[in-house]
Amino acid sequence: MKTLALVIKLGIIFSLNTALSTDWGYNQTNGPEKWAELDDSYKKCSTGKSQSPININTQITKPSKDKLAIKYYADSTHIINTKHSVKLNFAKQSSISFNKNNYKLIQAHFHTPSENKINNKSFPLELHLVHQDNKGNLLVIGVFFNEGNFHNELHKIITNIPSGKYETKPLKNINIKQLLPEKNGYFSFTGSLTTPPCTENVQWLVLKDQLQASKEQIHALNKIMQNNARSIQPLNHRTIYSID
Numbered sequence: 001m002k003t004l005a006l007v008i009k010l011g012i013i014f015s016l017n018t019a020l021s022t023d024w025g026y027n028q029t030n031g032p033e034k035w036a037e038l039d040d041s042y043k044k045c046s047t048g049k050s051q052s053p054i055n056i057n058t059q060i061t062k063p064s065k066d067k068l069a070i071k072y073y074a075d076s077t078h079i080i081n082t083k084h085s086v087k088l089n090f091a092k093q094s095s096i097s098f099n100k101n102n103y104k105l106i107q108a109h110f111h112t113p114s115e116n117k118i119n120n121k122s123f124p125l126e127l128h129l130v131h132q133d134n135k136g137n138l139l140v141i142g143v144f145f146n147e148g149n150f151h152n153e154l155h156k157i158i159t160n161i162p163s164g165k166y167e168t169k170p171l172k173n174i175n176i177k178q179l180l181p182e183k184n185g186y187f188s189f190t191g192s193l194t195t196p197p198c199t200e201n202v203q204w205l206v207l208k209d210q211l212q213a214s215k216e217q218i219h220a221l222n223k224i225m226q227n228n229a230r231s232i233q234p235l236n237h238r239t240i241y242s243i244d
């Protein structure tokens, strides 16, 4: 009988964990401070030593010698309204090369307000372009948006966001190049995914040049995603590299 009771108890604990694991978010009960407690596989969210996002203190950067070449093409995509963000999944036509390594663009998503900061300055919107090499290594390019001019390509995305949570919709000919600033100057550092499971060894490139989106566009994205920025994580012993 004792064994049976234990099995039932474990079963309840297990199903509770499973339910919670899919339930991370940004409110008081399931937000960033609680992520590590929600699921064993999220432990890195609190024990990790090179977590993202970070504040980029431009006074302590070192010069970078790594070349960045971006080869983005107009691509068909799927747009998804996840519970946490607005996400585009790509057909892997676009790629970049960084430090002689090739990465394919796999997805892009947004955060309001920005997650990374520059000299403690936050931006109203940050785009994350997620890339993967053939060994599975991740590289994320972060692009900041300031409030300003209406952005045409962003408009295509916003007007096609499915209304239902987790609903997916095809989106043809999105010109992802338009979601990049003109110049490739960047800050680079190692970090993590900014959402559970907070996996580390992610190569980050935050572009120095910034884009503009209208107040209404930023508001429209925020209305759907709510505030989905994790707070700044300690830099610890990491070095931030910089190139213009």
Ligand SMILES: [Zn+2]
Pocket: 109, 110, 111, 128, 194
């Ligand atoms: Zn992100």
